[in-house]
Amino acid sequence: MLSGDPSDHNILPVRAGVGLKPEHYKAVLEHRPDVGWFEVHPENYMGDGGPPHHYLTRIREFYPVSLHGVGLSVGGALPLDRDHLDRLRALIDRYQPASFSEHLAWSTHETGFMNDLLPLPYTNETLALVCEHIDQIQTHLGRRMLLENPSTYVEFAEADFEETEFLAEIARRSGCGLLLDVNNVFVSCNNRGADSYAYIDRFPADAVAEIHLAGHAQDSDDHGAPLLIDSHDREVIDEVWDLFAHTVARFGAFPTLVEWDDDIPEWSVLMKEAKKADALLRTSGRVRQFSRPFDAVA
Amino acid sequence: MRWRDLQSAFGEAVRAGNLAVPDEVVVSRPDASRNRFNVYRNNHVVSLIEALGTRFPVVKALVGDEFFQAMARVFVDQSPPRTPVIIRYGEGFPDFIAAFPPAEQLPFLGDVARLEWAIGESYHAPDAPVLAIEALAKIDPAAVGRARLALQPSLRLVSSEWPVFSIWSAHQGQDAKTQLQDVAMIGEVGVTVRPQLDVEVLRIEADAYRFISLLNAHETLEDAAAALELQNAEGFAELLQFVFGAGLVARIAPSTNAADDEGLN
Numbered sequence: 001m002l003s004g005d006p007s008d009h010n011i012l013p014v015r016a017g018v019g020l021k022p023e024h025y026k027a028v029l030e031h032r033p034d035v036g037w038f039e040v041h042p043e044n045y046m047g048d049g050g051p052p053h054h055y056l057t058r059i060r061e062f063y064p065v066s067l068h069g070v071g072l073s074v075g076g077a078l079p080l081d082r083d084h085l086d087r088l089r090a091l092i093d094r095y096q097p098a099s100f101s102e103h104l105a106w107s108t109h110e111t112g113f114m115n116d117l118l119p120l121p122y123t124n125e126t127l128a129l130v131c132e133h134i135d136q137i138q139t140h141l142g143r144r145m146l147l148e149n150p151s152t153y154v155e156f157a158e159a160d161f162e163e164t165e166f167l168a169e170i171a172r173r174s175g176c177g178l179l180l181d182v183n184n185v186f187v188s189c190n191n192r193g194a195d196s197y198a199y200i201d202r203f204p205a206d207a208v209a210e211i212h213l214a215g216h217a218q219d220s221d222d223h224g225a226p227l228l229i230d231s232h233d234r235e236v237i238d239e240v241w242d243l244f245a246h247t248v249a250r251f252g253a254f255p256t257l258v259e260w261d262d263d264i265p266e267w268s269v270l271m272k273e274a275k276k277a278d279a280l281l282r283t284s285g286r287v288r289q290f291s292r293p294f295d296a297v298a
Numbered sequence: 299m300r301w302r303d304l305q306s307a308f309g310e311a312v313r314a315g316n317l318a319v320p321d322e323v324v325v326s327r328p329d330a331s332r333n334r335f336n337v338y339r340n341n342h343v344v345s346l347i348e349a350l351g352t353r354f355p356v357v358k359a360l361v362g363d364e365f366f367q368a369m370a371r372v373f374v375d376q377s378p379p380r381t382p383v384i385i386r387y388g389e390g391f392p393d394f395i396a397a398f399p400p401a402e403q404l405p406f407l408g409d410v411a412r413l414e415w416a417i418g419e420s421y422h423a424p425d426a427p428v429l430a431i432e433a434l435a436k437i438d439p440a441a442v443g444r445a446r447l448a449l450q451p452s453l454r455l456v457s458s459e460w461p462v463f464s465i466w467s468a469h470q471g472q473d474a475k476t477q478l479q480d481v482a483m484i485g486e487v488g489v490t491v492r493p494q495l496d497v498e499v500l501r502i503e504a505d506a507y508r509f510i511s512l513l514n515a516h517e518t519l520e521d522a523a524a525a526l527e528l529q530n531a532e533g534f535a536e537l538l539q540f541v542f543g544a545g546l547v548a549r550i551a552p553s554t555n556a557a558d559d560e561g562l563n
Contacts (some may be wrong), residue, residue: 046423071382193327
């Protein structure tokens with residue numbers, strides 16, 4: 001049986017979780033599907049009341065929840081938005097999420113909020129900036145955060161670090177954990193013409209705390225070169241499942257999210273993806289903790 | 299180049315498709331084009347147009363996808379979001395639409411957008427209990443007239459020279475009770491409110507609208523009744539029944555002290 005006691009929901013179980021969408025609120029509450037946890041974008045819960053809080057409050061009674069922010073602009077040169085930090089703190093106090101994560105990216109500059117996760121150069125200057133921001137965030141929120149590797153489409157001429165070195169240095173200096181998005185690795189490496197397995201093998205194992213999986217679109221640029229877009233609107237492709245299996249074999253099993261943010265499918269489609277992720281986590285032979293039986297309610 | 303300056307150049311090039319991509323931006327794949335920077339341009343504008351389309355679905359249905367995208371694109375360029383809370387983005391969109399020359403042929407479009415903005419506000423407003431009319435019976439009868447009603451925090455009043463409620467209603471899919479071709483081109487008033495979990499969109503009579511406006515301005519019941527200049531007491535009782543019956547009342551506001559009330563009279 002699923003537990004109704006939120007006290008054991010303060011850590012993410014080493015299982016597949018699913019991105020929670022309003023389309024599935026009612027199905028989740030009614031059927032209590034056997035997924036390990038749910039993740040939401042806190043920015044979608046920054047209204048005062050209404051259905052978003054109503055459903056998240058109830059779902060939180062039965063599942064651990066992770067807040068995955070998209071608005072802090074951790075890699076931006078401007079000071080962090082204190083109002084946004086306050087809003088995040090209020091949500092963390094209210095929902096006691098098992099995890100809070102953000103992106104190695106920027107979204108806000110002088111002209112406003114860009115509503116996208118934009119890239120930054122990996123230099124000594126930005127390393128100091130990102131570490132300072134993470135320090136402020138962790139202090140303000142009173143907890144350790146996780147930082148996610150980005151999907152990128154371009155790079156910068158000036159670079160003092162490889163992305164994996166940069167993330168390792170951030171984790172070492174700031175004490176934050178890392179969220180390894182395997183789909184982002186695949187997308188970025190292919191877009192750069194790099195080897196995604198080599199990227200995983202260079203990734204700082206000690207800091208990994210969560211894994212993300214998602215679908216991406218396959219396009220090409222105006223030179224005809226392949227261009228992968230991190231669209232979160234379809235199933236995870238086989239090559240990314242293979243890369244995930246490699247990741248689990250190398251680092252062990254971690255809480256693993258199936259993300260799907262656009263063209264939201266029936267719940268059963270997400271459930272199938274979560275089961276696939278769970279099966280791969282189990283075969284790792286290094287599962288540390290399964291909080292619930294797998295053969296509970298489907 | 300300092301990151302802050304490079305970031306500005308990057309952001310401006312994302313926003314303005316005619317600006318050159320900063321020289322510091324490169325692609326390391328030998329066969330790749332630097333035009334893949336356009337992915338960022340596209341993500342930025344498309345994601346915000348989608349957010350507006352979600353917030354203003356009837357406006358979008360009235361003008362069609364293509365027109366909506368073009369109109370929203372101009373708005374996004376002029377009024378980008380200032381905060382990461384995109385559920386609050388689009389407050390200026392109704393005024394923008396009302397003044398958008400290509401939409402002149404649909405003079406009600408800005409007011410339909412106002413109604414849709416109000417619906418979204420009701421959706422995200424603070425929760426509050428619904429008070430039943432029986433609560434009035436518990437007050438000292440002599441004090442009822444001086445009572446003030448605190449209405450739902452989710453209540454929004456919408457008034458238009460156009461039949462915006464009927465137009466909105468005609469776009470509610472298979473449940474639509476109104477057909478667009480049957481809508482009479484007269485002004486309408488109403489409220490959006492969320493007494494329970496779902497937002498209700500209520501077209502109401504002019505008297506009820508005025509009464510709710512007065513209560514919303516914290517008038518006492520007797521002052522509101524006087525301002526309405528009703529013909530008889532039954533009319534007032536009906537209005538009270540309506541505001542309680544529709545779940546608009548959250549609580550009876552603590553009465554201010556008698557001296558203040560005297561002073562107001």
